[in-house]
Amino acid sequence: MTRLVELDATGPRKLSPEDLDDEKGDVAVCQCGLSDSFPFCDGSHRRTADEDADETYVYENGERRVVDRVVTDDESE
Template sequence: MTREVTHEKRGPAKLDESDMGDDDMIYVCQCGLSDSKPLCDGSHNATADEEEGVTYKYANDDSDGERREINELVYEDE
């Protein structure tokens, strides 16, 4: 499975000790749906039933948003 996510940031996020969880670990979002990017907020749980070989788009890149299958990604000139 793949997921189309729109990113708007143009630079890195600096992480430090304040970003650590109770287990002294820092979890970085890889699904693209976290509301606290670059940190994971558990939004990836919404992707648990995604099928291999299918590309998905979540409305507004929100794990609570409507999920739909897309056939191809179309990029428009800015």
């Protein structure tokens, strides 16, 4: 499974004590790229639960679609 993610941030988000989840006492950082609260996990990763390991996905406007795999210069050598 591969997921294409488009980000527009140009700098880091520094974590502060206020970023701790009051109930769980931790900070969950998004690793799927789909969170509307990026860099924090908002549960959007649940949408990836049924992804096929051999496919590449684009998530856009609330929809998911399968696309041809993108090959970067590093991989084509």
